[in-house]
Amino acid sequence: MADELNRNNEANDPEEELNALEEGDIIEMIDGNGKTVPFIFVDALEYEGDVYLALAEPEEEDAVFFLKIEEDADGSDIYTAPDEALEDALFEQFIKQRESEDEE
Numbered sequence: 001m002a003d004e005l006n007r008n009n010e011a012n013d014p015e016e017e018l019n020a021l022e023e024g025d026i027i028e029m030i031d032g033n034g035k036t037v038p039f040i041f042v043d044a045l046e047y048e049g050d051v052y053l054a055l056a057e058p059e060e061e062d063a064v065f066f067l068k069i070e071e072d073a074d075g076s077d078i079y080t081a082p083d084e085a086l087e088d089a090l091f092e093q094f095i096k097q098r099e100s101e102d103e104e
Helices: 014-020 084-103
Strands: 026-030 036-047 050-057 060-071 077-080
Touching: 036 084, 050 084, 060 084
Parallel strands: none
Antiparallel strands: 026 036, 036 050, 050 060, 060 077
8 A cells, every 4th residue: 555645834855844743743645546544643763774654543543553654766755554573563663762752
């Protein structure tokens, strides 16, 4: 599944856009059928050189899932879901990151 982030601000740099997001912000993704789907931004994390978004569905704020940020041949952002083993590793990294933020 590949989705595109619906950019609602004027920034053109994806890294700048990612840094501008705050926990709880609503972002809209466009699914393969062209339908806009809202998600809650929870965090971003880097794992083995790749950047992942940690997102939650508005109806299930306690369940976090991850999408890898990539670029297609045209330079557009695409988001792919990791396999189960990688998702487990990302969740562990996410928990460690959150715990270290809580300690600060």
